[in-house]
């Protein structure tokens with residue numbers, strides 16, 4: 001029985017996974033993340049999903065993307081705000097359960113790797129992948145190498161402070177990009193607007209039914225929803241323009257749940273880049289959405305195994 005590799009993408013809402021042999025995907029699976037439960041429950045679920053995907057075949061190795069700050073050398077998740085995790089020995093726990101080597105990396109950096117291996121960033125040396133969903137993260141590639149930082153935490157673009165007097169962020173600061181352009185930020189803004197604008201279609205649904213996907217759908221016909229989307233994407237555009245000026249990438253790929261809203265969301269981002277970027281940077285950068293959508297994380301997790309095992 002030839003062994004399989006397992007790629008897992010742990011998100012705040014779902015855990016997605018796939019079993020693969022070489023480039024061939026043998027099975028895919030998706031379960032809900034029990035984000036309110038302790039880390040042990042979530043790691044249990046990950047191990048069960050991995051075994052289910054392997055379907056009785058031996059597991060050669062596991063690649064895992066996690067939404068938090070990690071120490072990949074020690075295999076520890078130092079902090080994951082959206083899961084309430086602190087100093088969780090992820091690698092040790094999973095290796096014990098699955099009896100196979102486990103490699104971990106931040107989820108945005110893993111998705112960037114997926115985009116590099118199989119998506120629009122193929123062949124690019126200088127590119128930035130930004131994922132916009134429950135949180136906002138990135139993987140920044142310079143000269144073909146991931147920018148890691150001194151403690152593996154480079155790329156936390158969601159916590160760039162855009163408005164120091166803005167709303168409180170999960171990190172404790174105020175006015176981070178995440179408080180202005182993430183899916184929860186769009187949801188919050190829409191629920192607030194619905195209460196003050198009885199003519200908006202947003203006011204005709206129960207507040208708990210409003211989520212970012214509903215706001216994007218409503219924006220096609222509703223002025224208030226369109227303004228909320230425009231504001232969030234403009235903040236994202238301002239952040240991207242700053243990153244483009246600093247890092248001079250040839251490509252910026254936007255992934256994550258919010259990118260599934262489609263190419264229209266690129267317009268306010270492109271306007272911000274046109275207005276705010278320096279001439280050389282502006283004329284040589286392409287802004288696009290991910291071709292892999294929400295599969296970039298699993299593709300990257302499988303690639304992480306290849307990178308580690310060669």
Ligand SMILES: [Zn+2]
Nearest residue numbers: 159169171176
């Ligand atoms: Zn923050």
